[in-house]
Amino acid sequence: MSKTIVKAYAAVAADKPLEPYEFELPELGPEQVDIQVAYCGICHSDYSMIHNDWGFTRYPFVPGHEVIGTVIAAGEMARGVKVGDQVGLGWFAGSCMHCLHCLSGEHNLCRQNEYTIVGRNGGFADKVRCHWAWATPIPAAVDSSKAGPLLCGGITVFHPLLELNIRPTHRVGVIGIGGLGHLALQFLNKWGCEVTAFTTSPDKAAEAMAMGAHSVVNSKDENSMAAIAGSLDMILNTTDANLPWPAYMKALAPGGILHTVGMVPDPIPASAGALIGSQLSVSGSPLGSPATTRRMIEFCARHKIEPITEQFDLRDVNDALEHFAAGKARYRLVLKM
Amino acid sequence: MSKTIVKAYAAVAADKPLEPYEFELPELGPEQVDIQVAYCGICHSDYSMIHNDWGFTRYPFVPGHEVIGTVIAAGEMARGVKVGDQVGLGWFAGSCMHCLHCLSGEHNLCRQNEYTIVGRNGGFADKVRCHWAWATPIPAAVDSSKAGPLLCGGITVFHPLLELNIRPTHRVGVIGIGGLGHLALQFLNKWGCEVTAFTTSPDKAAEAMAMGAHSVVNSKDENSMAAIAGSLDMILNTTDANLPWPAYMKALAPGGILHTVGMVPDPIPASAGALIGSQLSVSGSPLGSPATTRRMIEFCARHKIEPITEQFDLRDVNDALEHFAAGKARYRLVLKM
Numbered sequence: 164m165s166k167t168i169v170k171a172y173a174a175v176a177a178d179k180p181l182e183p184y185e186f187e188l189p190e191l192g193p194e195q196v197d198i199q200v201a202y203c204g205i206c207h208s209d210y211s212m213i214h215n216d217w218g219f220t221r222y223p224f225v226p227g228h229e230v231i232g233t234v235i236a237a238g239e240m241a242r243g244v245k246v247g248d249q250v251g252l253g254w255f256a257g258s259c260m261h262c263l264h265c266l267s268g269e270h271n272l273c274r275q276n277e278y279t280i281v282g283r284n285g286g287f288a289d290k291v292r293c294h295w296a297w298a299t300p301i302p303a304a305v306d307s308s309k310a311g312p313l314l315c316g317g318i319t320v321f322h323p324l325l326e327l328n329i330r331p332t333h334r335v336g337v338i339g340i341g342g343l344g345h346l347a348l349q350f351l352n353k354w355g356c357e358v359t360a361f362t363t364s365p366d367k368a369a370e371a372m373a374m375g376a377h378s379v380v381n382s383k384d385e386n387s388m389a390a391i392a393g394s395l396d397m398i399l400n401t402t403d404a405n406l407p408w409p410a411y412m413k414a415l416a417p418g419g420i421l422h423t424v425g426m427v428p429d430p431i432p433a434s435a436g437a438l439i440g441s442q443l444s445v446s447g448s449p450l451g452s453p454a455t456t457r458r459m460i461e462f463c464a465r466h467k468i469e470p471i472t473e474q475f476d477l478r479d480v481n482d483a484l485e486h487f488a489a490g491k492a493r494y495r496l497v498l499k500m
Numbered sequence: 501m502s503k504t505i506v507k508a509y510a511a512v513a514a515d516k517p518l519e520p521y522e523f524e525l526p527e528l529g530p531e532q533v534d535i536q537v538a539y540c541g542i543c544h545s546d547y548s549m550i551h552n553d554w555g556f557t558r559y560p561f562v563p564g565h566e567v568i569g570t571v572i573a574a575g576e577m578a579r580g581v582k583v584g585d586q587v588g589l590g591w592f593a594g595s596c597m598h599c600l601h602c603l604s605g606e607h608n609l610c611r612q613n614e615y616t617i618v619g620r621n622g623g624f625a626d627k628v629r630c631h632w633a634w635a636t637p638i639p640a641a642v643d644s645s646k647a648g649p650l651l652c653g654g655i656t657v658f659h660p661l662l663e664l665n666i667r668p669t670h671r672v673g674v675i676g677i678g679g680l681g682h683l684a685l686q687f688l689n690k691w692g693c694e695v696t697a698f699t700t701s702p703d704k705a706a707e708a709m710a711m712g713a714h715s716v717v718n719s720k721d722e723n724s725m726a727a728i729a730g731s732l733d734m735i736l737n738t739t740d741a742n743l744p745w746p747a748y749m750k751a752l753a754p755g756g757i758l759h760t761v762g763m764v765p766d767p768i769p770a771s772a773g774a775l776i777g778s779q780l781s782v783s784g785s786p787l788g789s790p791a792t793t794r795r796m797i798e799f800c801a802r803h804k805i806e807p808i809t810e811q812f813d814l815r816d817v818n819d820a821l822e823h824f825a826a827g828k829a830r831y832r833l834v835l836k837m
Contacts, residue, residue, distance in 0.1 A: 264754060272754035272779060274730070326779070393611070417601060417609035420781075423772050431775075432767030435760050438784025442609060442663070444757075445782045447775025 167197065167236075171288030172480050173223035177215040180481040184223050186284065188292060193238040194260075196298050198250060203286035204229030204311035204472075205487055205496040207342070207403070208254070212280055213484070219281065227286030227498070228254050228279035229311040231301060241295035249307060250298040251460070252286065253314030254279055254450050257294035270296060271322070271452045287480060289500055299456045304464040312342065312470040312495040313463060315450065319424045320347040320401060321459040322451030324354060327420055329397055331355025336395045336414065338382070339402035340367045340374075343424065345471060345494040347399055348374040353466040359395065361411075382406070388414060393441075395419055405429050409437070417441045424448060472497045504534065504573075508625030509817050510560035514552040517818045521560050523621065525629060530575040531597075533635050535587060540623035541566025541648035541809075542824055542833040544679070544740070545591070549617055550821070556618065564623030564835070565591050565616035566648035568638060578632035586644060587635040588797070589623065590651030591616055591787050594631035607633060608659070608789045624817060626837055636793045641801040649679065649807040649832040650800060652787065656761045657684035657736060658796040659788030661691060664757055666734055668692025673732045673751065675719070676739035677704045677711075680761065682808060682831040684736055685711040690803040696732065698748075711808075719744070725751060730778075732756055742766050746774070754778045761785060809834045 166187055173184035191197060209226035211217060230252040234244050244250055257277030258270040265273050279285045279293065301310055320343050329335065329351075336359040337347045344360070351358045352375025360376035362368065368379040380387045391414050398411050400423040408431050412421055423431065424447065433445045451459065463469065471494045475483035483496050503524055510521035528534060546563035548554060567589040571581050581587055594614035595607040602610050616622050616630065638647055657680050666672065666688075673696040674684045681697070688695045689712025697713035699705065705716040717724045728751050735748050737760040745768050749758055760768065761784065770782045788796065800806065808831045812820035820833050 269755070274754070417611070418606070423775060425772065426776065427772040430769030430771045433770045433782045433784075434767040435762065435764040435784055438760060438768075438782070439763065439786055440784075442785045443783065445770045445775070446780065447770075447772055447777075448779045449776055 167191070167290065169284065169288050169290045171225040171284060172477060173225045174213045175223050177213070177220070181213070181287070181484070184225065188290070191236055191238050191292070193240040194294055195238045195292055196234050196241050196244060196295050197236040197290055197292050198230060198232040198252060198298065199235045200230055200232040200286050200289055200291055200500050202231045202308055202311045202500065203227040203498045204315065205483060205498065206312070206315050209280065209285070210484065210487060221282065225284035225287055226280055227288065227291070228252065229315045230286035230291055231307045231311045232291070234298065235290070237295070244295055244298045244300060249301045249303070251301050251310060251314040252279060252291060252293050252298060253318060253456065255297050256283070256292070258296060260296065268454050269452055271450055287477065287498060296453045299453065299460060301460060302464055305460060306469055308474065308499070309469045309472045309497065311497050312472065313346070313459065314456070316342045316495060317346045317463070317470065318451045318456050318459055319343055320399060321350055321462070322455050323399065323422050323424065323448045324350060325451070325455055325458070326448055327397065327422065327446070329354065329356065333396040334359070334394060334416070336361055336380070336398040337376070338398060338400040338406065338411070339425065340364070340371050341401065342492065342495045343401035345374050346468070347401060348376050349468045350462070351375065353462070353468060359391065382410070393417070397422060400425050400427070403427060408432060409434070412437050412443060415441065415443055419443050421445045422447065470495045474499055504528070504627065506621065506625050506627045508562040508621060509814060510562045511550045512560050514550070514557070518550070518624070518821070521562065525627070528573055528575050528629070530577040531631055532575045532629055533571050533578050533581060533632050534573040534627055534629050535567060535569040535589060535635065536572045537567050537569040537623050537626055537628055537837050539568045539645055539648045539837065540564040540835045541652065542820055542835065543652050546617065546622070547821065547824060558619065562621035562624055563617055564625065564628070565589065566652045567623035567628055568644045568648045569628070571635065572627070574632070581632055581635045581637060586638045586640070588638050588647060588651040589616060589628060589630050589635060590655060590793065592634050593620070593629070595633060597633065605791050606789055608787055624814065624835060633790045636790065636797060638797060639801055642797060643806055645811065645836070646806045646809045646834065648834050649809065650683070650796065651793070653679045653832060654683045654807065655788045655793050655796055656680055657738060658687055658799070659792050660736065660759050660761065660785045661687060662788070662792055662795070663785060664734065664759065664783070666691065666693065670733040671696070671731055671753070673698055673717070673735040675735060675737040675743065675748070676762065677701070677708050678738065679829065679832045680738035682711050683805070684738060685713050686805045687799070688712065690799070690805060696728065719747070730754070734759060737762050737764070740764060745769060746771070749774050749780060752778065752780055756780050758782045759784065807832045811836055
């Protein structure tokens, strides 16, 4: 066997810039594929892991889990993708394939899942490895230079629309017009829904409308919030902030759902009176399954949905991270290898 | 028109025993029916209303919203029930019939609903009135002396099984083995589910098994709770108590639902980490629709499901309320007119 050497950028400590880092991959497993990385998005969780915000980062650490690239090696048992295929890789890099969740097509709920950047190296590199099931084919109709963020940010907000059976007749609000929110607005518009964007940045209103919102509500304005009371079938929170949840719950229609994909610090207070009186629910979800990811890519190709990105060369990764940390990303950053 | 005089028992103040009370009903509306009450259950909300716990009781106040009786008058536009039919009446006594919820068959979510004991008089009486849609036909196969509690306690725990699409392959836990919980255990057992009863009263374990539980877990025992971690698809809370919710959420399987029909005093803390990591939801629901109530009655008749009741004569209503307040009801009290 020839050695597989990976040229990457790694964090060597929580407070250090990323630096070039080479390592060797072990022998390819029979169900694994290696991807030659062309582009890799930057996600908030890359940033959290670089800085060991969650306490389990192991250094040197190679971030990156919004990969677009080409399969350059495939194990003998790999299915559905072959050398030369363009694929995407997101947060999940492997599943047990035999638990009830995997066998039900819910690999995203598998308790043995391998995460692309936890305990292994990610896509800020020329190569990255995964199980074949998590290598999502990317058709030529999708712009590969922009598609990376779909594999994490995109699927995070697409999955709940299928999972929660959101219908085109529903009215849906999106909290936060950022990396995830700007994709949620596009998805929901093409889903056929009436779409409300919540933002506290009035300067983002015109952009939100251009992305697919039918109306924009400033959630700091009590009158605006009161005006939409009882109207929304779903509110999708894409922010990581503690928000005035009771006000949002009042905006829900009977049977409505407050759904978070943002890692809100404090528990969301779910009052029994509101839950029972209006048959509400408060829920959350991780990323979607391989099947849902493929359906999302197909939906994006059909409707010309793509992330709005800013591109940096991999060698400028520290500039990109600084731009990200300053809150300047509009709306998602992509590294070019 | 002949006058319609109702002979009832009413509370005249929050701290007084109920006493005999007569009043006259206005002319019957075209869509209304009058029911000659045969039996009426006692529900916790009757007790709360008698004591003005929610601050909107108007005295004299006639409780009672778990009625079984016979239609004795029907307006000219009443549909589906006629004079002489045996019917049941629960918490809801009227809906607007034209909002999107009513037109969708979700009359229980109508924002204009009339409540049987709010701003009007209930079923601790010889007669009670309602809109025809909320007069649920009760077939002869159902024991009318015991069926009353199905119309409130029963439908409260039956409705979420349909609404949340609970399947026979699911594993479901029930918190609280009382008026609602003892019906939930019976429903879920016949639903085909694996049923776990949560109780802090070990003396209720054998009873819970007899009602349909396949296992009983003492929720105060940390080891027992740890042993069922990640196993339940739904936990149905029937209690009005603040409970150790994080421990219950740990008992949920990926995709699981913590659902309350009990009016828990403090908000249930829904942590984003748990919601997102395991795709959980925290939800609640009111009583079911007319259609769901009819389906419940059919399900009860098919499976011989009935409340376990203790019967008092209406004239002994104060003894019954005292028995209830002492926590001695096993499991639901019914007044005989």
